[in-house]
Amino acid sequence: MTTAIAEAVPGTSRSAPAAKEIWTPFNAHSEGQRLFKEWYARLETANERHEPVANVFVMGNAIEILRSFDFHMVFPEINSLQTGVRKTSAEFIRISEDYGMSPDVCSYVKADVGMMLKEEKEPLGKMPKPDLSVSSNMCGTFIKWAEIWERRYKMPSFVLDLPGQRSSSWVVRPGDAQHSADSRWVEDQFKDLIAKCEKITGKRFDIDRLAEVQGRVNQMVIHWNNVMELNRTCPAPYNAMLDGLTYIGIMNVYRGTVEGVEFMRRLEEDVRAKVARGEGRVPEERFRLLFSGTPCYVSMRRLVELFETWGGVFAYSDYLTFAAGGMDAAELLYDTSRPLESLAEVTALAAQRGLSNQFFAHERMEKQIKDYGVDGVVFHGIKSCRFVSAGMADTRDYISKRLDIPTLYIESDLIDPRYWSDAQIKNRVDAFFEALQQRGGAGPLKGKATHAQGRTA
């Protein structure tokens, strides 16, 4: 599971604002591409410059601490998904399977191992050797993946254990006994991580730097929440499953940076302007959908096309929550007057949001369906990702029975092209839309969703 710099699908967006309009043109995709290129370029030379590098994941990653030590961050999930977008994944997967990896394990891991074995990192240059990895327990595979690097690069892998939601209807309020116990454990681990970072970098931990990074994360989170809320509007200004991937990519890679704040600020401005103009992602929005799971990057354009040709737009995807580690709620802001304690408290809460989105998915999905005025839910089961898909068919069963809402279940993989069966998926998608149409779904759904009230960063 990851974030992406997905390529825009041509021919589906409205044209860019005319030159006479007063705001500076902002194209989230090209701006995102530029930022990603810069990030990759800096990574490529990090080792030469003897600057510390950490491998991290998009869920539960302690970026705030790492950034306060000036670590460069490598996101191996993003590298792996890029092999899918650029259609080189099959080769890397083959290399790793020849090496002995099972066909039944996470294809992201296999693409990464394939790249490691080829001693290169596609598609955007050579990745630096990491000095440390931080992997959370949010996905169990993160830990096994990090063990591969630990052995290969002979460097420490730090497992950040984030206790998740224990049962259904689990309510944890900031400051209650359960939250305090969990936060204390997370804080203990952060202290341990800080000691490790001090050893690796030879620098003293600077708590003011941490607070500074947190302040920027807060700003990004506020913009991000507003951007998400704006997609409650009908027509939806962006496709949560496609455009959302670029946004969330920046949320991760540029988390806590000046560039990250600026991107999110401009993104919010841009999305807000689109809403004001009544501009939708699809020319004529006919069905508002919720996408559960992660996309299939090898067939990304096709996947989007299958839905958008029917006038279907993904107003929300649970991916936007879990791939941001659960930081999709504006109440999850750091108190920068108590940086470390607050980091632990918010991380513990965010992890539970991110995890519950999967393991107790039905609980939040009911609300998301209402919030985003959704007509149908699309579940994408990922063969190699048990985190996303082991409970998905059951959640679908529960949601369709309880809410009487049309659902679609399709299966493929993130980046393994062997599991994309075009004709079968198309048939299912078409049948799903026909069912939606029979429920009187044709025509733009005017007045269905409420306009979001944003907060100011």
Place this chain on the structure above:
Amino acid sequence: MSAQIVPDYEAQLNAILDRCHSASLDARIPDAGELPEGYTGTLGNFPVYFPDEIAHAAGLLPVNILGGGNKLEMKHADARMGSFVCSICRSTTELGLNGTLAGLTGFVTHPICDAAKHLAGIWSRNLPDQMAEILYLPQNPNSPGAARYVAAEYQRLRAELARKVGHPISDAAIRSSIRLYNKKRRLMRELYQIRRDEPWKLSCSESYLLVRAGTRIPCEEHVELLEQALPAIRQRHVAAQDKPRVIFVGGFCEQPPLEMLETIDDACFVVDDDLLIGQRWFTEDVPEDVGDPVWALAESYIERSHASPVQHDERKPKGDYLMAMLRDGKADAAILTAAKFCEPGLDEQLFWSKDLDAAGVQYLVLEFEEKMTSFEQMAMQVETFAESLLFALA
């Protein structure tokens, strides 16, 4: 002069093994009327490790939920789980949906992998009357504070179970459960010592049955059973055959079918394994007479436990624990297994194979599923492997 009555150890052992076998085939949960004395309910727990002592002290019979084996007919679960989830998760779901596990007071799973965590959600959606939860055992046992966190998590479980049974669970009750479970684990350690020293006296499949019985019968009874079995095993007169000594790893969660273990027994002496490792989790006794028994359990989890593919512990590098098993069992080779679709198992299998390559130790890679019913091909593979080992050792 009266003739000395020699107990028929072999018959006694066979009777014990038969009893263990039927216990392991029975996935049913005893209802209120059938519960053994002293118990008021059952607490289902998923592999790998669960602190049975806390349930036991609450008067709940801890039952390790080990899937459906190769006799279960799947009627419901296939439609509720993608095709790429391991068998134990699928069959456990089936047992939940088909009513077999309806009698459980509660069901607890663990963050051993993502598929296992999903079981708590599946349970809460389909069996809303049962207490269903994830006991968040930590994946970072290396940071200071880990034992304190585990203790807090155990206290949470203790409070929930107390609510469920309607009375508090005293420290004294937990202490006495620890004493009992220590005894059981000591007996299991003896069992494994016999396998290492005289593997011809106890096959892997027999040892497995003896341990597996403890996953569902009361600990008191299991202790008794092991106390009878151990002398009988020691008295066994079996000639050591010409078989290679191997270790078996990869059976830490999903259960390999008994027939698979028997197939391996036919060709090899399995001197050590990681089957039902959660039952034998501690390498030493949990401290018994301490002020805080929950702390003793928590601290033991962090400080005195076996290695397993579902826990990252920087003190237990993969190659090291495998080599220790080989060394301690004077094993010639290893059988590296993994359950199909088991991410942690399949990843670990690769690590193991690379470490054994580096150490020049022979190994055989096998993949299994609990629902397997045909073993001919596997038998051929194992025989060929055993023969090549004997040839090399000759």
